[in-house]
Amino acid sequence: MTTAHVIGVGITKFGRFPGKPVEELASEALVRALEDANIGWGDVQQLYAAHVNQGVAAGQRVAKEVGPSGIPILNVENCSAAASTALREASLAVRAGEYDVVAVVGFEKMQHGVLLNVHPEDSPDVAMGTTVLPMRFSLMAMEHMAKYGTTAEQFANVVVKNRAHAVHNPNAQYPKPVTLEEVLGSRMITDPITLFQCSPTTDGAAAVIVCSDNYLAKHGSARAVRLLASGLVSDVDEQAHNHFSLEMVGRNVRGVYERAGLGPDDLDVIELHDCFSVAEVLAYEELGICAEGEGGRLVDDGSTRVGGRIPVNPSGGLLAKGHPLGATGLGQIGEIVTQLRGEAGARQVEGARIGLTSNMGMWSSCIHILSV
Amino acid sequence: MTTAHVIGVGITKFGRFPGKPVEELASEALVRALEDANIGWGDVQQLYAAHVNQGVAAGQRVAKEVGPSGIPILNVENCSAAASTALREASLAVRAGEYDVVAVVGFEKMQHGVLLNVHPEDSPDVAMGTTVLPMRFSLMAMEHMAKYGTTAEQFANVVVKNRAHAVHNPNAQYPKPVTLEEVLGSRMITDPITLFQCSPTTDGAAAVIVCSDNYLAKHGSARAVRLLASGLVSDVDEQAHNHFSLEMVGRNVRGVYERAGLGPDDLDVIELHDCFSVAEVLAYEELGICAEGEGGRLVDDGSTRVGGRIPVNPSGGLLAKGHPLGATGLGQIGEIVTQLRGEAGARQVEGARIGLTSNMGMWSSCIHILSV
Numbered sequence: 001m002t003t004a005h006v007i008g009v010g011i012t013k014f015g016r017f018p019g020k021p022v023e024e025l026a027s028e029a030l031v032r033a034l035e036d037a038n039i040g041w042g043d044v045q046q047l048y049a050a051h052v053n054q055g056v057a058a059g060q061r062v063a064k065e066v067g068p069s070g071i072p073i074l075n076v077e078n079c080s081a082a083a084s085t086a087l088r089e090a091s092l093a094v095r096a097g098e099y100d101v102v103a104v105v106g107f108e109k110m111q112h113g114v115l116l117n118v119h120p121e122d123s124p125d126v127a128m129g130t131t132v133l134p135m136r137f138s139l140m141a142m143e144h145m146a147k148y149g150t151t152a153e154q155f156a157n158v159v160v161k162n163r164a165h166a167v168h169n170p171n172a173q174y175p176k177p178v179t180l181e182e183v184l185g186s187r188m189i190t191d192p193i194t195l196f197q198c199s200p201t202t203d204g205a206a207a208v209i210v211c212s213d214n215y216l217a218k219h220g221s222a223r224a225v226r227l228l229a230s231g232l233v234s235d236v237d238e239q240a241h242n243h244f245s246l247e248m249v250g251r252n253v254r255g256v257y258e259r260a261g262l263g264p265d266d267l268d269v270i271e272l273h274d275c276f277s278v279a280e281v282l283a284y285e286e287l288g289i290c291a292e293g294e295g296g297r298l299v300d301d302g303s304t305r306v307g308g309r310i311p312v313n314p315s316g317g318l319l320a321k322g323h324p325l326g327a328t329g330l331g332q333i334g335e336i337v338t339q340l341r342g343e344a345g346a347r348q349v350e351g352a353r354i355g356l357t358s359n360m361g362m363w364s365s366c367i368h369i370l371s372v
Numbered sequence: 373m374t375t376a377h378v379i380g381v382g383i384t385k386f387g388r389f390p391g392k393p394v395e396e397l398a399s400e401a402l403v404r405a406l407e408d409a410n411i412g413w414g415d416v417q418q419l420y421a422a423h424v425n426q427g428v429a430a431g432q433r434v435a436k437e438v439g440p441s442g443i444p445i446l447n448v449e450n451c452s453a454a455a456s457t458a459l460r461e462a463s464l465a466v467r468a469g470e471y472d473v474v475a476v477v478g479f480e481k482m483q484h485g486v487l488l489n490v491h492p493e494d495s496p497d498v499a500m501g502t503t504v505l506p507m508r509f510s511l512m513a514m515e516h517m518a519k520y521g522t523t524a525e526q527f528a529n530v531v532v533k534n535r536a537h538a539v540h541n542p543n544a545q546y547p548k549p550v551t552l553e554e555v556l557g558s559r560m561i562t563d564p565i566t567l568f569q570c571s572p573t574t575d576g577a578a579a580v581i582v583c584s585d586n587y588l589a590k591h592g593s594a595r596a597v598r599l600l601a602s603g604l605v606s607d608v609d610e611q612a613h614n615h616f617s618l619e620m621v622g623r624n625v626r627g628v629y630e631r632a633g634l635g636p637d638d639l640d641v642i643e644l645h646d647c648f649s650v651a652e653v654l655a656y657e658e659l660g661i662c663a664e665g666e667g668g669r670l671v672d673d674g675s676t677r678v679g680g681r682i683p684v685n686p687s688g689g690l691l692a693k694g695h696p697l698g699a700t701g702l703g704q705i706g707e708i709v710t711q712l713r714g715e716a717g718a719r720q721v722e723g724a725r726i727g728l729t730s731n732m733g734m735w736s737s738c739i740h741i742l743s744v
Contacts (some may be wrong), residue, residue: 056451070607076449232445236440237442
């Protein structure tokens with residue numbers, strides 16, 4: 001069975017672009033990924049499009065923007081985990097031997113606010129999930145503080161770290177440092193989560209090109225990155241709905257580690273889903289890069305800064321790079337691929353050879369491990 | 373490489389169910405498919421959910437309705453071709469060796485009207501596509517009439533045939549016969565297409581269970597149906613947008629025939645996308661069951677009735693069974709599987725061993741060939 005390889009990545013600037021159609025944003029990312037892979041639009045055999053709220057046949061509209069094409073196109077929705085889920089589908093198509101070169105593009109314009117396409121009358125769970133999400137993360141934070149002595153400062157320091165990373169990422173929405181005081185002093189959303197500890201409303205797009213062993217053998221690519229293992233799990237039991245938890249991340253990553261034949265100590269760099277500051281701290285523990293309850297201390301001691309033991313979110317993460325829902329998972333892949341190629345400039349994690357992405361949505365966790 | 377097999381199908385009654393949440397409808401189809409496959413919810417390893425306008429994380433909401441589960445779930449959107457596209461993804465996951473048993477569920481509630489989730493300011497193509505769709509099919513009809521002498525009566529007779537088939541389908545939205553006069557006399561939508569020649573607004577759900585060779589060898593299933601070949605193509609060039617055409621169906625089916633190692637003469641039964649009466653006539657020609665220009669005559673001579681040379685839409689098709697967008701493709705699969713198993717009762721196509729489904733959306737064609 002063939003392996004899937006990433007041979008091209010493309011990311012747009014993340015930010016607010018009210019005058020730019022989403023098709024244009026997405027096309028820009030896709031064209032950059034094609035250029036990065038040094039292939040043409042005509043070489044792509046299937047396109048996976050990931051988004052949450054961009055309307056019917058969005059992938060077809062994006063493809064039209066890129067140029068005439070008759071290739072198969074489909075759209076994948078999986079809330080904020082849509083893009084990494086689409087990449088997993090693309091890798092399955094390659095592994096099934098159906099294609100040698102597949103493109104995946106994720107995109108979102110959030111000008112209408114978060115999660116427009118909710119039918120509260122049909123879906124109390126979704127309405128709950130979207131409207132009370134900060135509250136749920138605040139409950140998780142409080143539980144963690146009570147149980148392990150984690151402090152409000154430790155959560156806030158996640159933002160300080162990720163903003164410091166984003167300074168070196170030209171595509172980040174907030175490439176500006178903040179102090180601990182500024183984070184703690186920003187508007188309180190739901191205690192202990194302040195405004196700067198919430199990921200922003202973002203427009204943006206990201207794309208990757210995936211290929212087979214066969215293609216790589218024929219065309220070669222010194223800059224190819226191998227997709228070592230992927231995992232998707234969802235959590236739909238009553239308990240999970242009433243109390244959004246990161247347990248599914250832990251369950252997912254254990255399977256992915258097993259399939260990749262490695263563990264958390266083998267990782268050199270991580271991009272994870274810091275939709276709120278607390279989510280990053282909890283994810284440290286679920287991913288196994290520290291023991292249960294040690295997440296707060298891991299922020300304090302600098303382990304997860306670039307230059308530390310296991311750098312997390314060198315791109316700036318969702319908090320500083322931005323969080324365009326349907327693009328986020330491929331934004332993470334773009335960063336890890338850039339890091340593993342040694343092309344990350346001032347935010348480069350020295351000698352990075354194995355990286356992990358952890359992307360979450362309602363109610364799914366999608367994880368990829370990549371290596372050079 | 374393993375083949376994918378369908379071992380269970382489940383379809384709800386198609387119709388208007390304003391008081392029934394879409395999660396309940398979809399769960400009903402999924403549970404029926406599980407029962408039909410004689411497996412439990414716990415045996416399913418991944419769930420693909422197909423829909424067009426049912427909001428964020430719809431598949432997760434449906435899974436929750438079925439019962440606690442931690443399996444991977446994702447949502448596939450591909451306009452009216454969503455369900456058959458999702459089945460193709462499921463078959464790729466099985467062929468990649470990732471899973472032995474995968475479920476696919478398609479569903480739609482259209483109480484908000486057709487294609488709610490359109491952002492006309494972002495997507496003139498989609499706005500055009502949805503609002504002027506009958507007009508486009510009417511233009512295709514007129515062109516066919518001028519070029520080949522096809523008559524308004526021949527188009528209308530497609531409805532007479534499909535309604536006659538639906539009388540024997542307990543799940544059909546309109547299980548009542550109509551006369552040619554009634555079809556022609558119904559309200560004119562856009563000449564020559566009258567109201568009865570447009571597929572209705574429908575709520576409904578359909579599900580299938582897909583498994584690997586390995587699973588089949590272990591558990592056996594006398595009622596398994598083999599997924600012989602599948603194809604997805606999209607058409608996004610400027611011309612296609614301005615003039616929705618069925619050319620992509622012909623292009624798609626030629627590839628599918630090649631991969632299946634057979635041709636149109638080998639087919640025993642077809643379910644195709646008769647969103648408008650004219651679409652069925654044009655599809656005859658694209659699928660190659662008659663020569664170019666002969667589609668109208670094929671309706672007249674009874675070839676495509678149950679009992680004829682090559683029965684088309686024994687279920688009643690979209691025109692009489694109904695067209696719940698995200699469920700339609702799996703409704704077609706359900707009918708073909710039922711036919712190939714010889715379980716279609718009064719609408720049974722005698723001795724059917726090879727069947728084809730042709731599902732369309734903006735702007736994709738998805739085709740499957742199944743056999744016993």
